[in-house]
Amino acid sequence: MNLHEYQGKEMLASYGVAIQKGIIATNLEEAVAAYEKVKEDSGSGVVVVKAQIHAGGRGKGGGVKLAKNIDELKEHAGNILGMMLKTPQTPGGLEGEGKLVRKILIAEDSYVPTFESCKEFYVSIMMDRAKKCNVIIYSTEGGMNIEEVAEKTPHLVHKEWIHPHLGLQPFQARKVAFNLGLSGKAFKEMSKFITKLYAAFVGSDASLFEINPAMLSGNDDMIAVDCKVSLDDNALFRHPELAAMRDTDEEDPVEVEAKSHGLNYVNLDGNVGCMVNGAGLAMATMDIIKLSGGEPANFLDVGGTADAERVEKAFRIILRDPEVKAILINIFGGIVRCDRVAQGVVDAYKNIGNIPVPIIVRLQGTNADIAKKLIDESGLEVRSAILLQEAADIVAEVLA
């Protein structure tokens, strides 16, 4: 689960991490009130208007603007709120349709006393799968695309691995500050910043923190100016307050609906829908669709209890996509009995009425033969198969 920038900052602040302060607004009136408050608190009439969507690179699409007075604030807030913001990370990238901006953050200008006196760093924390522990990745090249920095100047990207039981040690926090070339007060502030940030990462069961930029002001204060926070869904039971921050407006509405029915669904751009039990087999089924000359329209794992009700829900969700030209159902019955799934397909077909695309059902495993008979005798226009290759061949045939 991803947090918005303002939510991430709220969480970081609760762990004592210094953040660029700001107030959230959903309309122009709130934006003006937020501006007045930020101005009063910071003593500066300069603010940054930041679009709040779940995607990086917001500045590139015009979603982040500096406002030096109330008129500029109104102009930028008016432009950004309600815009379809395109960034390199929104669906389709800068050429796509973008994402609707529903909220903006009116943030203080943290670059004090002057912009030139401040320095930007990059800090992220994630779990390193190969080393099986958390790693802090940091660089002097703040505000940049870190993947590019790593490619062009790998010596400027440092990593610090953290012991799973001991946690971040003081010498490691100092090492980070030292490697970033800091001394004096700045050195101490960076060590503190890293220590608190790591505590927040572990405390919130995050899967990713990306602070870019982490800014050292001209007064040698460390501030998280931006933050990207992803949390581990499997750990949300420990964090009801963070779970409540989920913004389903930022997620694909069909995926949200599928999830509420216990279906694991990912929308894709292809023309053949699929319904499978098990994630690995679902990915393999997508692959076989491609090998048969089609493109998968979705990933859909119906889970371990593929009953008639779920099958019908899955059908309805796949059929929402107008691009779908055929549907392949691939079930390997273990605990799931194929005859029950077959009955689900027959029932769903009858309940939905006219299904305008060919359906290929491949049922294998427990009671596969009974299931095939059920499908074949139903009188429905459903093609059945037992071997995976047979199913692939039928997909190729209907697409031809």
Add this chain to the structure above:
Amino acid sequence: MAYSKSFATFAASKIEHVIMAVLINNNSKIIVQGFTGKEGTFHAGQMIEYGTNVVGGVTPGKGGQTHLDKPVFNSVAEAVSKAGADTSVIFVPPKFAPDAIMEAADAGIKVIICITEGIAVQDMVKVKAYLEQFPDLRLIGPNCPGVISPGMAKCGIMPGFIHRQGKIGIVSRSGTLTYEAVDQVTKAGMGQSTCIGIGGDPIIGTTTKDAVELLMNDPDTEGIVMIGEIGGSMEADAAKWIKENGTKPVVGFIAGQTAPKGRTMGHAGAIIGGAEDTAEAKMKIMAECGIHVVSSPATIGATMAKALGK
């Protein structure tokens, strides 16, 4: 003996059966943690029906009772001392499963198979580090279908009837896709020595390479099917190991050739972050290391038959 250290103990015990398999066999003394729960009850019942030597189960607070005609113990330590348990299958909910794994390790269990899906990553990071003090222990999973040595023992949730005792070892991160491979191997006239579902999470106890190594050293395995998926570097690590140490044909498949970047595809570990995570990159390195890579999951069985000249 070509077995890994942890199985030297099995090999040394009085086994007269010719086939010994890896990880589990008919001499294993198996317990189920989460024995009296819904999942534990159903699957322990299936395991017993298959003929698996289940010597009891553990549910704290229910010790002394009998469930599925087997004794219930309060702790794993009690199951070890009273029933001689050496293998545990865990069906405990994700919140409590990390604790269950560590309890089994502490009690001296040598093979821990954790079926549970949905364990928090930071919990598994800690468990993995905790297990380092038990070098003879092997954890399979979590988020896996378990391990089966057909005809001997079934420790997990896989349907027993699709398996046949035979000479093909199978290693996979997936559940139903493993069944698919098993079914194809069986239909191609071969059977399985041991099928190891290593699990779909980012942090798991036994990696692809570890499992391949066990099967490579197993005298009863003639060929290995290795099924991977997008995310992580386990298949590449295994491929490099196979190139140096392989003595048997390996057929490989990577699921997720059509998966988009940055999306979790069902399994928590199945996500493309960088270029090395893609199916394409993994298939390339596997082929370079001499693995028979198939792009279609429908041809796993046939490719193995061909590789073995059958």
